[in-house]
Amino acid sequence: MNRIDYSVSRRDIATDDDLRLTYRGEPFTGEAVETIGDQLLFQVFYVDGIPHGPDREWWADGPLKSEGQVDYGVPVGIWRTWHHNGQLASEQEFDExxxxxxxxxWDESGNPV
Known part of the structure; x- marks a missing residue:
């Protein structure tokens, strides 16, 4: 599987007129990440430049910040976000x-809001 890191390859990555992710001028298929050192900041999978598959983001110091699933650019299923302290912040369900x-x-103490 192809993997690109925005931290390393930023000048080779763009968005075309159809809002597809391109790498060196071609629609990208594979895993796109951004890192600081060994720490992942986000991870998105693409097919022909369109987000498709798991979508995850982390706080800069390590804890998971958000995760969900994308079906050819469309959020589907349950998406979750977390407060920096690890407490679940939100849960949103999408149809197909x-x-x-x-x-x-929820607030940072876990109380519904």
């Missing part, structure tokens, strides 16, 4: 067309 079905939110 990317429309939100339910949303729940």
């Amino acid at each position: 067309e990317g429309d939100p079905i339910t949303t729940r939110n």
Whole structure:
């Protein structure tokens, strides 16, 4: 699988007129990440320049910040975000067309908001 790191290859990465991710002028298929040292900041998978698969983001010091699933550019299933302290911050469910079905939110202590 191809892998590009925005931290290393930023000048070779662009978005074309159709908003597809390109690498060296071609629609990208594979894993795109951004890192600081050994720490992942985000990870997104692409097929022909379109996000498809897991989508994850981390806080700069390591904890998971968000995760969800994308089906050819459309958010599907359950997406979650976390407060920096690791407490679940939100949970949003999307249908197969990317429309939100339910949303729940919590404060940093875990209380519903």
